[in-house]
Amino acid sequence: MTAVEHRRLMSQPSPANPKPDQPGVHESARRDKLRKIIRMGIDPWGSRFDQRTHIGDIRARAGEIKFRSEAGQYLEIPDVDGQPDLDFRQWLQQQGPGQLEGPAVRAAGRIVLQRKAGKLRFVDIQDWTGKIQLFIGKQQVGDADFELAENFDLGDIVGVDGQLWRTKTGELTILAEKLHFFCKSIEPPPEKHHGLQDPELRQRMRYLDLTYSDGVLQRFLQRTRIVQSIRQTLAQAGFCEIEGPTLHTIAGGAAARPFLTHHNALDMPLFMRIALELHLKRLLVGGIERVYELGRVYRNEGISPRHNPEFTMLEVYQAFGNYETMMDLTERIITDAIDAIGGGYQLPYGDQQIDFTPPFARKTYDQLFQESTGVAPDDHVGVREYAQRLGLEIANRHPDVIKNEVFEHQVEDRLQGPVFVIDYPASICPLTKRKADQPQIAERFELFIHGMEIANAYTELNDPDLQEELFKTQLDGMPEEDSMARMDHDFIRALRHGMPPAGGLGIGIDRLVMLLTNSPTIRDVILFPLMRPESSSAKS
């Protein structure tokens, strides 16, 4: 980046305050209430609140609510939530005089819905485990707290001490005895029936999407569980997590264009990493026999429903393993992750169903090629003609590269899977060891699910001379940005010191999460996907 570009970037107006002009009706109404709360002697920005129970746990105690008759006898109440036809109001009348008694509870959450009925207010609050209704009666909480409740707005964060209880309609409710106030929301929330619909706003204002869109918070919590499960599976298998550098002097390990950045003090260009591979293999050389990194990589490529410029990648290396070791591990990582989020191995994806029951199918590259195209994979002329019919670029290209173009166009999209595609042509896999008895075949697999490449694994090449030669061949044949790898002399030097034979595996975490959470785009599983800045001409 030039100094001029840098200054331009730094001087861009912040989008945080797009409307410095007069506050609108909503903001002034909310600021009025804010002032009233302060006048009541209450800190509108709250403080520590101990001994609170999560709403989900409170709801689980519904069974403890009893009916206490005037004679002092306790009576079980019917399962209101389990019987939608039950008229709870009628049931209460039949019991004669008495009242409901439930456990004392303390909750806090954001106000997502309010209903006012004279000297009575119903307020639905929500925390990250669920939602519950508060019954706030002037008589029950007293004048001061009721005045506080009159200054509640949708979006405020409040707390309550009260009794777990049911209203006459049977709704599980906290009968408020004491109110607390934690935060005033100055901005109004989205529309209460539809929430945020505009995908642009949902991504820019993810905090609103998380709070007000059904299933969004759950989906991101599931992502966390999946990642935790992966770490746990690898830890149990004896793998060691490390953190490699994200700033590289050579962007290697994958075929992708890197982001370029600059170190000022060293006055040196740097690349954001495009893969984890080469540093992890250096650690195999260093004796870390089972090693992995689960972290962000950056690729300066296009954006699509399946691509974000930064995404999360898992790479695993196991000394004395091979690609078959990695296949078993991949299956375990994925099935453990599914166990971690529950719901079984039949997962819906869009209008389809994906069966993750292990073992996943294993088919050779050539076998799938033949099945799908009807052309013999070693028939160079036939493959070339087939590629021509598809309109693919074939001039001056290696027969295996042409074959792979055909494979990517005709086979990959149709692999509903999960299916391990195994035994790739060696010429398109420069970092892969060949089969001992079939040197034209690389010991590699890719896992396809729903037409998406989810995992990629090799028996790693540890012959330094062959590795260097293959790097060179790759670099010779193509313009630099097309090449499968860039020459990394230090990596070759590491190999010359001796790397044990090993299996290596890469898994695209975002795509795996997409499949396991039934998310149609990668942006649905990335909290803050890359977006252009909001300009002054943009809406909102």
Add this chain to the structure above:
RNA sequence: GAGGUUGUAGCUCAGUCGGUAGAGCAACGGACUUUUAAUCCGUAGGUCCUGGGUUCGAGUCCCAGCAACCUCACCA
């Protein structure tokens, strides 16, 4: 990078043939101590994405730009 679609109140959306800018939710005032998207009466709220053009007159038609989404390409 190419093509298509969309952009109107805080949010969700209408807006006919080019002729005074609309609704619901949210907000404000009022009624209501068992509401469930509470209800009822009343009030306020607009850079129609931005900039040009055509026209007596543009939310609407034309051109350019911005942003998002979809498809394709690069890529995983």
